[in-house]
Amino acid sequence: MAVTQSSSPLRGAALEAWRGYLQSHAGIVRELDADLIAHHELTVRDYEVLLYLSQADDRQLPMSALSERTMLTRSGITRLVDGLVDQGMIERASCERDARVSYARLTDAGYGKLRDAGRTHVAGIERLFLSHFTAVELEQLAELLSRLPGATGGGQCTAGGPAAPPATESCSVE
Amino acid sequence: MAVTQSSSPLRGAALEAWRGYLQSHAGIVRELDADLIAHHELTVRDYEVLLYLSQADDRQLPMSALSERTMLTRSGITRLVDGLVDQGMIERASCERDARVSYARLTDAGYGKLRDAGRTHVAGIERLFLSHFTAVELEQLAELLSRLPGATGGGQCTAGGPAAPPATESCSVE
DNA sequence: GGATTGTAGTTGACAGATCAACAGCACCAG
DNA sequence: CTGGTGCTGTTGATCTGTCAACTACAATCC
Known part of the structure; x- marks a missing residue:
């Protein structure tokens, strides 16, 4: 398990790898966010949500599916989606088969x-x-x-909904 | 520059690398944070600050130096340090040579x-x-x-203070 | 010296996200 | 069909960190 020396200080490449990992992430995400906000008044989080929706069947996904993909809490997603609904990019839809789930659906404006x-x-x-x-x-x-951990597969939609992940994903709408 | 195809969607390894980068980071930091809070009532950010101080000469660093190392805003550092001062882990000290700078100094309790x-x-x-x-x-x-970007060197202290980074860093107190 | 410019740090107002608690619904066991 | 258990989504309180504005000081140029 390689955790035998767990109390020894990090050294050399291990430390560099870890520091590089943390610091580069902070810097890159910050700049991406600034770019997107400046040009489109959109957060990286917002973008991520819109993107996931655009890749889903019928351009809609249950809230909990969004929560898993974005690594946000369910309540976090509720509020993020609230904002996008106010901006007209997303609309909510109910699920026929399960009255608990609430879909977030991409509007044409959002697309x-x-x-x-x-x-x-x-x-x-x-x-x-x-x-x-x-x-x-x-x-x-x-x-x-x-x-x-966390990078594996991305997590499928656990709800029985029709949210099968597409076979080929992309990171921008094609 | 490799930005010629900037409007093409991300594919294959590029997409996987980027997704893995984002998702693994979110998952790992979240879990580290939970661990540290559960066992020591300390945030990863808190820990980071204490660590940087422990590595500095006289166990003290100007606020702006902390700001650079942690990738936080100056105001963010002010508030973070405020909290650690309240907990008695850090104390503030003034600089003789430059009355603008305020040092954060690690206390014995903090150490x-x-x-x-x-x-x-x-x-x-x-x-x-x-x-x-x-x-x-x-x-x-x-x-x-x-x-x-952001991962280079870690940034030195721009203030003329005595905060020369140590030659060999570690990620825990030795 | 005195004015200008730039830097260090703090503060108020606010956005983003979390946790805990909750309401509504599904599903299984009896 | 009734009760327990578990999942989905929302809300209130709170925390963390940002931005913009500000104070205080340093340094430079005239």
């Missing part, structure tokens, strides 16, 4: 906004993250990061 | 708390992050992540 913002966002990701690596390195990185 | 919490925290980092990689892989990872 349009997502397309616009997507250009900015993908450009940002490439500039701040992808452009620093070669294709081979990206594969290495993907493989390494996939072993970490 | 003790840091030592205790360090065991939990390092164990958590090893369990959630390090244990998934070999030594060679950690070197690769460190090298790859070091290219990302």
Whole structure:
């Protein structure tokens, strides 16, 4: 389990890897957020939600599915979606089969906004993250990061709803 | 520059790498935080601040130096430090040479708390992050992540204060 | 010296997210 | 069909951190 020396200080590559992991994340997310807000009045979180919806069947997803994908709390998602509903990008819909679930559905306006913002966002990701690596390195990185907790699969929708994840995902609307 | 195709959707390894990066970070930090709070009533941020102070000369650092290292705003650091002062882990000190700067100095109580919490925290980092990689892989990872913005060097103290970073850093008090 | 410019830190107002508690519904056991 | 258990989503209270504005001081230029 490699936890035998758990009380020894972190050293060398281990420390660098960990620090790099933490600090780069903070810096990149902050800048992506600033970019998206400046150009589209949209948060990275907002964008993420719109994106997930755009990839789902009928462009809708139960709240809890959004919660899992975004790593937010259910209550966090409720409030985030509230905001997007106020802006007209999302509308709520009820589920016929299970009256507990409430779908968040992407509106046409939301889809349009997502397309616009997507250009900015993908450009940002490439500039701040992808452009620093070669294709081979990206594969290495993907493989390494996939072993970490939370990164596995992304989590399916546990509700019996029709929210089967599409086979090929993308990070901007195509 | 590799930004020529900036409007194309992210695919394959690029997408996996990026998703893994985001999701693993959220999951790991959340769990580390829960661990530390449960066992020591301390946030990861709190821990980070105490750690940086413990590594500095005289166990003190100007607020802005803390701000750079933690990737927090100056105002964020003010409030975080306020909390740690209330808990008696940090005390404020003024600078003789520059009346604008205010040092945060680690108290003995804070140092003790840091030592205790360090065991939990390092164990958590090893369990959630390090244990998934070999030594060679950690070197690769460190090298790859070091290219990302925000991960470079960690930033020195811009104030003329005596806060020269130590040559060998560690991630827990030794 | 005196004015200008820039830096360090704090504060008020606010956004973002969490936790705990709750209401409504599904489902299984009896 | 009735009761218990568990899941979904929302709400109130709270916390954390940001932004913008401000004070106080330093440094530079005239």
